[in-house]
Amino acid sequence: MGPVPIFLEDVIAGLSRPQKALPPKYFYDAAGSKLFERICRLPEYYVTRAELALTRANIGAIARFAGRGCALIEYGSGESLKTRLLIRALRPAAYLPIDISEPALQRAALKLERAFPWLEIVPVNGDFSRPLALPAPRGLAKRVVYFPGSTIGNLTPGEAHAFLRMTRGQVGPKGAMLVGVDLKKDPEVLHAAYNDSRGVTAAFNLNLLGRINRELGADFDLRRWRHYAFYNAPLGRIEMHLASLEAQIVNVGNYRFAFARGETIHTENSYKYSVEEFRALAARAGFTAEKLWMDRKGLFALHGLKAA
Ligand code: SAH
Ligand code: AVI
Numbered sequence: 001m002g003p004v005p006i007f008l009e010d011v012i013a014g015l016s017r018p019q020k021a022l023p024p025k026y027f028y029d030a031a032g033s034k035l036f037e038r039i040c041r042l043p044e045y046y047v048t049r050a051e052l053a054l055t056r057a058n059i060g061a062i063a064r065f066a067g068r069g070c071a072l073i074e075y076g077s078g079e080s081l082k083t084r085l086l087i088r089a090l091r092p093a094a095y096l097p098i099d100i101s102e103p104a105l106q107r108a109a110l111k112l113e114r115a116f117p118w119l120e121i122v123p124v125n126g127d128f129s130r131p132l133a134l135p136a137p138r139g140l141a142k143r144v145v146y147f148p149g150s151t152i153g154n155l156t157p158g159e160a161h162a163f164l165r166m167t168r169g170q171v172g173p174k175g176a177m178l179v180g181v182d183l184k185k186d187p188e189v190l191h192a193a194y195n196d197s198r199g200v201t202a203a204f205n206l207n208l209l210g211r212i213n214r215e216l217g218a219d220f221d222l223r224r225w226r227h228y229a230f231y232n233a234p235l236g237r238i239e240m241h242l243a244s245l246e247a248q249i250v251n252v253g254n255y256r257f258a259f260a261r262g263e264t265i266h267t268e269n270s271y272k273y274s275v276e277e278f279r280a281l282a283a284r285a286g287f288t289a290e291k292l293w294m295d296r297k298g299l300f301a302l303h304g305l306k307a308a
Helices: 003-015 030-040 046-057 059-066 083-090 102-115 157-171 187-193 200-216 275-284
Strands: 071-075 094-099 143-147 176-182 225-232 237-244 248-252 255-259 264-271 287-294 300-307
Touching: 003 200, 003 248, 003 255, 030 102, 030 200, 046 059, 046 083, 046 187, 046 287, 046 300, 059 083, 059 176, 059 287, 059 300, 071 083, 083 094, 083 102, 083 143, 094 102, 143 157, 157 176, 157 275, 176 275, 187 225, 200 225, 200 237, 200 264, 275 287, 275 300
Parallel strands: 071 094, 071 143, 143 176
Antiparallel strands: 176 300, 225 237, 237 264, 248 255, 287 300
16 A cells, blocks of 8 residues: 555544544655754754754764764654764764655755765665664664654654664664653743744644645645644643634545534644653663763753663
């Protein structure tokens, strides 16, 4: 089955639930990936800047931990921005960027080919929420999985556990993993990061409905929906929703969905983990947390994990 029937099935299933929901992996079509790149450069979105700064400040130690000449596998690579620092320091035997967004993946691979002509780049257009067979990199290089950006926070703790189990199998007994994780912090800082003043996050969220219209022939009227994001402290996560501004009916293919005024579609969670919470999650999946790098303000953590 190709990607369109799965997309349609996921949308119908999500909108049929009592709390309507859509999987966040569908944010990333060509427009969504571009909007995400703009989010990364927003003054309120500290996440990318904090991780970039801490990676730059600790690149020597990070490279020693991962080991030069490894095969570097990156999940949710997007524009592979932070990866450039790693590639320079690690001189990996091969780089495997994995992303669901074909346009983002191709754009990043082209730029990296130009910047690092000596590097073997093997782009993989795939969905990491399903079992994924990776092409075997040439040689016997140690495998290191890189998962930056706190994309792990977009998975539920159960999904994150399953994902870490999968990567534990992929890196093998000698492998390692570098995971970027956003830390719990002042809810006001979190709130601002997901409710930016320029409305880019709102456009990113609303683009999901635009994509459903474009690819599945639905008739969402984007003017009748509003971006709604808040920090759910008991669950330790930002929740993004799209709120219906009025009672309305929306057609998706042959299906009709009724929305009450104020009813929401839950589009994304972004879990924030304390260092201890993330270490416990990694331990349950068979990893030992060996290294920890943080920025000066304690906004973001990069965990160095080894197979237990
Ligand atoms: N690593 C980059 C990008 C993070 S945005 C950074 O740190 O800035 C999340 C990325 O993961 C996007 O590029 C998106 O296309 C990708 N992604 C999201 N869900 C995915 C899935 N299920 N499978 C593969 N890629 C996914
Ligand atoms: C990719 N991911 C880690 C981002 C986040 O912060 O959860 C996606 C995002 N959603 C809204 N802004 C950014």
